Amino acid sequence: MAKISEGVYFIQGRDDMIPDSHTYIIGEPSSNDLSIIDVGLTGKGNYKIQSIQKEGIDLSSIKRIIMTHTHLDHIGCIAEIKNHIPWAELWVHSSEGKLLEQGDDRAVYGMDMFKSMCLMQYGLKPDSFKMTVDRKLEGGEVLEIGNMVWEIIHIPGHSMGGIALYSPALEILIPGDVIYADHAIGRFDLFGADAEELKSSLNRLAQLKIEVLLPGHNNIMKDVPSDYVKQVARMWEPYLR
Numbered sequence: 203m204a205k206i207s208e209g210v211y212f213i214q215g216r217d218d219m220i221p222d223s224h225t226y227i228i229g230e231p232s233s234n235d236l237s238i239i240d241v242g243l244t245g246k247g248n249y250k251i252q253s254i255q256k257e258g259i260d261l262s263s264i265k266r267i268i269m270t271h272t273h274l275d276h277i278g279c280i281a282e283i284k285n286h287i288p289w290a291e292l293w294v295h296s297s298e299g300k301l302l303e304q305g306d307d308r309a310v311y312g313m314d315m316f317k318s319m320c321l322m323q324y325g326l327k328p329d330s331f332k333m334t335v336d337r338k339l340e341g342g343e344v345l346e347i348g349n350m351v352w353e354i355i356h357i358p359g360h361s362m363g364g365i366a367l368y369s370p371a372l373e374i375l376i377p378g379d380v381i382y383a384d385h386a387i388g389r390f391d392l393f394g395a396d397a398e399e400l401k402s403s404l405n406r407l408a409q410l411k412i413e414v415l416l417p418g419h420n421n422i423m424k425d426v427p428s429d430y431v432k433q434v435a436r437m438w439e440p441y442l443r
């Protein structure tokens with residue numbers, strides 16, 4: 203686990219045949235009010251819990267899991283994580299949260315072919331992702347958690363309930379799979395994706411002052427150039443229609 207800033211920690215995903223998302227921990231440790239952002243792929247939960255403990259963080263201080271979105275590579279190991287912190291609440295954007303509660307896993311697998319592959323590969327049951335969501339986010343919330351302020355921004359396009367967490371004080375953005383380092387953006391061919399919405403979401407993020415970009419996969423980015431998101435949005439515009 204690496205410290206990005208006071209109250210922001212990074213646990214690198216360990217990609218398998220399928221990628222494993224990065225996990226971030228936010229909140230000042232002394233607050234005893236920490237949040238896990240995205241848990242990761244099925245089977246990748248235990249080492250993440252160990253990384254947290256190695257840092258000297260007491261698991262009892264983790265109060266919630268916030269999902270940037272519910273694709274398998276982000277939510278797959280939620281049962282493993284919940285085993286260690288059964289009290290933690292689950293916060294998800296309402297549009298994907300409702301699906302989880304209904305046992306509708308289209309937003310988890312993204313496509314049918316991928317679902318049947320994963321059921322075999324990971325021994326997942328058809329109802330593995332039917333679960334209660336403790337808080338449904340809409341976007342626009344200003345969360346005061348862990349002695350920090352994080353804005354929730356709804357950024358659909360890669361998935362319908364994609365959210366970013368943004369700290370205006372630290373100028374840190376956690377955008378899930380909507381935008382990455384190296385001028386990459388998330389795919390927009392899965393269930394609930396929409397190229398036009400992805401374009402609007404990128405334009406929305408381009409309005410923010412971003413110093414540090416903490417995406418769902420691959421490199422993280424410090425000292426982000428001031429027009430980075432704008433550049434990426436412009437570069438991809440021809441494909442997003």
Ligand SMILES: [Zn+2]
Nearest residue numbers: 271273360379
């Ligand atoms: Zn995704």
Ligand SMILES: [Zn+2]
Nearest residue numbers: 223275379418
């Ligand atoms: Zn992902």
